[in-house]
Amino acid sequence: MAGKYVHQSVLRLEDPELITGNVQFLDDIELPGMLHAAFKRSDYAHARIKSIDVSEARKLPGVVGVYTAEDFGDYVKPGPLQVPPPTAIKGATYVARPTMPIAKDKVRYAGEPVAIVIAESRYIAEDACDLIYVDYEPLDAVVDLEKALQPGSPLVHEDLPSNEAGHVRQERGSWEQAVKEADLIIKRKFFINRNAGAAMENRGIIVQWDKHAKQMTIWCGTQSVIALRNQTAARLGLFESQVRVITPNTGGGFGPKINTSLPDDVLITYLAMKLDRPIKWFEDRRENFLATTSERDQVHYCEIAVKRDGTIVGLKDLFYHNTGAYNPYMMTIPLNTQTHTVTNYRVPNFLTEFYVVFTNQMIVTPVRGAGRQYGVFVMERMLDAAAKELGMSPVEIRRKNLLPSNAYPYYTSIIGQDFVEGVLDSGNYPSAFEKTLELIEYDKFVNEVQPKLRAEGKKVGIGIACFSEGTGVGPYEGARVTVGGNGKVVVTTGYTSQGQAHYTTFAQIVADQLGVDVKDVKVITGDTGYFGWGAGTFASRGITVAGTATHLAAQKVRQKALKLASKILEAPEEELELADGVVRVADIPSKFIALGDLATLANPMRGTMEPGTEPGLEAVAYYGPPYGATGAGAVGLILELDPETMQVSLEKMAFVHDCGTPVNPMVVDGQIHGGIQMGVGDAFYEELIYDENGQLVTASFMDYLFPQATDMPKKLVLGHMETPSPLNPLGIKGVGEAGAIPIPAVFVQAVENALQDIGVEFDRDTLSPSRIFTYVQQAKGA
Structure with a gap:
């Protein structure tokens, strides 16, 4: 569907103010009488709290209060869960241990708060934290996923019989039958590393309680203003209308900011109300590494059953998933792994099973990709292993097993994060694969370029991988579209923005429907004072779900405008058009009424109105899909490896x-570029490493490597395909996480290809120069 604005690369409307510094971020906000918070965090990953001495901290000039769990009394309690358990999956087992806002007898991860200081400045609050003395009884830390489930392991939660937080087994067809039919069974074990979201702007919150108006205002970069409002009201015994949550301009989210029951959410709202003064907290980068949720830590045991000709008969994947010390997000990530393992290929028999494990590490919640890339990594690497065993090329085995273009809708039989069976709504995977081979010039490189470069002593490799991205899941989002008396249009939605260009893309959708200039559409997101319904920003669902709600609301306004204009212009609705800010008779363009004038007439100040008439040119609409729309594609990569330094x-x-x-091809390109950068980091740079005591040893950018612009591909070629989704009127699918998903798989394959003469095979998704060197030495028998 193309229009004047939709499907066009409209320049981002939000950028002029951003690049000139004329916007407000959270830390720019200063309120009269504002206090500042700092957390005293545990140095231990696992320990009992014997006592906490805060007496010296309370004496420090400028300290307003120092609080431990004891001071909060019954207010301190776990939870709630961010995501419900997967009751739709038959046989699934789980235990819920939602996040504790402050440790109360025992700490379960390094960085868990044991006290909070409120002071006149952040500097004083930090100094006071150094004067808090905690007497701990250290306990053995649980850090190894598989050892954590063994009998006799220390328990993260001692009221449970084990560290098992959940178990899910799903099967399509019969793995046993696949084993009988196969000519070859290939087994591999894979390790998936752990990464940080590492947004440019860390987490923070400002809370103000107005005791006269009985109104609480919260400013923060949350990805879910509605959930934060509702949970805050419930915790504090307020009406939801008494809590307003506002997201200022936010420097990135990537998943961790979806959480609404972390210590700052729970404790600072309570203390702002208790002290009757506004309070600000903004985490530093070390806190971000230690105490903001992160993702990625799985161990997979995989088997693939194949015929001699490369046909896949079945796949089995048993894996362990690290949920950290608590599990507020339940099973979203491992369910995404399950649903994305075989979505690109014909796999008639698929057995997937996972165990969720409590450990003494930071809580695991989604980071861009949210488990999808692990499923893709497992499938792509098992195809690489099968191709090697069968003497086939990576291209040949993929081409043979890709789902055909006439397979849709394709029912996967695997229930995902939205608790319904995964359905691939549309696509053309073979065409995307062939287009990628063409753009990367695969055959030319393998037959001409690579042999020549290898003859010169260069280690060059090529990789090819396919992927899918489940996007646009429910439950729903909503939007309100309002035409003002000046003809300008305001769009409000509960969806929040962290840089995704919603202010532009939503405006494009509305401008097309109402025939106005896109610059005359103002989009307001993430403010419960304007719109109070919605689920939140996650799962690449903004343009698909909130965008569709915006489209439907604009259509309602359009119909209202046509109906009213038909009476005023004395012309049938079908003869009218909306364009250039007016409603006019299509074949008599001089006969028109301005949209703003129409809005004024739709809101009479005197007289009478026909029964059933709704005042104003305004409408609200909601959209919830029956299941998510699936984006998909392929990626090809050529790289060179320095044989001395192992730098890639x-x-x-x-x-x-x-x-x-x-909706906006330029924005799509930008989303893919950003995703690729995170994927490159995942594949070769970024890794959160905990030692055997549960201590994070990569808690700064000196130790946690981060890809620079110079580490991106020297030449990046993007190709787009368009198979419209049948699930929404615009045919949209999401794109926010796509770039990050397939990069580790294609990167590892390409490095192996570069080292083909040595015969290296990697069993993990994150490499590094030192790690490559170690594998090379092992392959050489050194």
């Missing part, structure tokens, strides 16, 4: 993606 240079990448109808 990305020479060329071709990335082909199908997101249905791209």
Whole structure:
């Protein structure tokens, strides 16, 4: 669906103010009489709290209060869960241990708060934290996923019989039958590393309680204003209308900011009300590494059953998933792993099973990709292993097993994070694969370029991988569209923005429906004072779900405008059009009424109105899909490996993606670029490493490597395909996480290809120069 604005690369409306510094971020907000908070955090990953001495801290000038769990009394309690348990999956077992806002007898991860200081400045609050003395009884830390489930392991939660937080087994077809039919069974074990979201702007919150108006205002970068409002009201015994949550401009989210029951959410709202003064807390980078949720830590035991000709007969994947010390997000991530393991290929028999494990590490919640990339990594690497065993090329085995273009809708039989069976709504995977091969010039590189470079002593490799991205899941989002008396249009939604260009793309959708200039559409997101319904920003669902709600609301306004204009202009509705800010008779353009004038007439100040008439040119609409729309694509990568330093240079990448109808192709490109950067970090740089005591040893950017612009591919070629989704009127699919999903799989394959003469095979998704060196030495028998 193309229009004047939809499907066009409209320049981002929010950028002029951003690049000139004329916007307000959270830390820019200063309120009269504002206090500042700091947390005293545990140095131990696992320990009993014997006593906490806060007497010296309370004496420090400028300290307003020092509080431990004891001071909060019954207010301190776990939870609630961010995501409900997967009751739709038959046989699933689980225990819920939602986040504790402050440790109360025992700490379960390094960085868990044991006290909070409120002071006149952040400096004083930090100094006071140093004067808090905690007497701990250290306990053995639980850090190894598999050892954590063994009898006799220390328990993260001693009221439970084990560290098992959940178990899910799903099967399509019969793995036993696949084993009988297969000519070959190939087994592999894979390790998936752990990464930080590492947004440019850390987490923070400002809370103000107005005791006269009985109104609480919260400013923060949350990805779910509605959930934060509702949970805050419930905790404090307020009406939801007494809590307003506002998200200022926010420097990135990537998943961790979806949480609404972390210590700052719970404790600072309570203390602002108790002290009757506004309070600000903003985490530093070390806190962000230690105490903001992170993701990625799984161990997979995989088997693939194949015929001699490369046909996949079945796949089995048993894996362990680290949920950290608590599990507020239940099973979203491992369920995403399950649903994304075989979505690109014909796999008639698929057995997938996982165990969720409590450990003494930071809580695991989604980071961009949210488990999808692990399923893709497992499938792509098992295809690589099968191709090697069968003497086939990576291209040949993928081409043979890709789902055909006439397979949709394709029912996967695997229940996902939205608790319904996964359905691939549309796509053309073979075409995306072939287009990627063409853009990366695969055959030319393998037959001509690579042999020549290898003859010169260069270690060059090529990789190819496919992926899918489940997007646009429910439950729903909503939007209100209002035409003002000046003809300008305001769009409000409960969805929040962290840089995704919603202010532009939503405006494009509305401008097309109402025939106005896109610059005359103002989009307001993430403010419960304007719109009070919605689920939140996650799962690449903004343009798909909130965008569709915006489209439907604009359509309602359009119909109201046509109906009213038909009476005023004395012309049938079907002869009218909305364009250039007016409603006019299509074949008599001089006969028109301005949209703003129409809005004024729709809101009479005197007289009478016909029964059933709704005043104003305004409408609200909601949209909830029956299941998510699936984006998909493929990526090709050419790289060069320095045989001395093992440093990798990305020479060329071709990335082909199908997101249905791209509302703004330029924004789509930007989303893919950003995702690729995070994928490159995942594949070669970023890794949160905990030692055997549960201590994070990569808690700064000196130790936690981060890809720079110079580490991106020297040549990046993007290709787009458009198979519109049948699930929404615009045919949209999401794109926010696509770029990050397939990069580790294609990167590892390409490095192996560069080292083909040595015969290296990697069993993990994150490499590094030192790690490559170690594998090379092992392959050489050194």
